[in-house]
Amino acid sequence: MKVYLRYSPRSDHGNALLIYKTIEKLGHSNSSDFVKKIHPDTFYTDVDKEWESRYVTSLKEMDASDLCLLETSIPSTAMGQLAQLSVEKFKPTIL
Numbered sequence: 001m002k003v004y005l006r007y008s009p010r011s012d013h014g015n016a017l018l019i020y021k022t023i024e025k026l027g028h029s030n031s032s033d034f035v036k037k038i039h040p041d042t043f044y045t046d047v048d049k050e051w052e053s054r055y056v057t058s059l060k061e062m063d064a065s066d067l068c069l070l071e072t073s074i075p076s077t078a079m080g081q082l083a084q085l086s087v088e089k090f091k092p093t094i095l
Contacts, residue, residue, distance in 0.1 A: 002031040004065035004091075006058070008076040009043040016071055023069075031065040032058070062086060068093045 003023050007016040013035075020035040046054075062068060068086040072079045072095045079095075086093040 001028045001067060002065045003028050004031045004062045004068045004086075005035055005071070006032070006068075006079070006082055007035060007071035008074055008079055009038055009040040010076070011071060011074045013040050015073070019069070019071060032061040034058070034061075058082075059085070062089065062091065065091065067091065070095050 005016070005020055005023065007013075007019075016035045020030055023030055062082070062085065068082070068091045070079045070083055070086070070093070072083075083093055083095060
């Protein structure tokens, strides 16, 4: 099963990495490497072009997944928007 995992870089990166690795240990695959490649300290300083590219990529990764898992340990408008999109795409969604 392909799992789309997304988290807010403002939350605990270590927890997100643990979830990412656990998905793979359970024999599933991650449809996105967002958790591995995003650095929380520099995420919010990226230029607009990078944000646009990241958003388009994110939607493609969601489309390619069987399940959406959103780590929501802190309030995040972005996670809420992704949850809405996931439900609209009829993806099983776990918050």
